[in-house]
Amino acid sequence: MKIASWNVNSLNVRLPHLEQWLATSSPDIVALQETKLEDEKFPDDPLLAMGYRSVFAGQKSYNGVAVLSRERATDVQIGVPGLEDEQKRVLAATVGDLRIVNLYVVNGQSVGSDKYAYKLRWLEAVHDWLAQELVTHPRMIVLGDFNIAPDDRDVHDPAVWNDGHILTSRAERDALERLYALGLHDSYRALNPDATQFSWWDYRMGGFRRNLGLRIDLTLVSEALRPHAVASDIDREPRTWDRPSDHAPAWVELG
């Protein structure tokens, strides 16, 4: 059972890449972020032709999340209950005996900005919600674009990506560690303790060519699933394709 996350940065542009990647990687469940598509424009027909059903929550131009699955998804939840947020960043669904929580975490722009404050508030709301959700759904995978690099192993240059920097600031990492404290474990790091591999490279300044990346796309597994997580990796190949997303797919395999 392979479960993946990919920020596609416009599903309209990236559908051919997604199709190619689905054909070769054959995941069972895929969480997509930044689809940037209104729901009526979601390409559910071509995906269904490849054997994937879709549930989605999108908007024009920005944000947008979806879950693709070979098995039908049920109990779809859009957004965090009780959190006022017109931005489509959260989609949860049950697939088989797994609860899938797809997150497109707020970027935050820069430390101290209004968007940074929004990011931290948003993460706190997600934390409180997931604490409740885990009671009823112990077999949970929380995955997506977290827009947080967990520690120095996850950045190309810790001197640059430090406490003063967005995506690596202490408060952001504290928020991520509060999710860990719920029993949500970073499967990639648990299975690859010494590896440095990135999931995002800035389009600018030849970021990918020079491997100036961060690992910000995460697949967290709940305590009940941790013993079943047998492999986790990042597939950087789609980042080499023509007109790529700036993110690569990250995945976890449950045995």
Added chain:
DNA sequence: ATGGTTGAAAGTCAA
């Protein structure tokens, strides 16, 4: 990293 690139959209905003 005080620049630069991409996407959506039609001048900028978000990342």
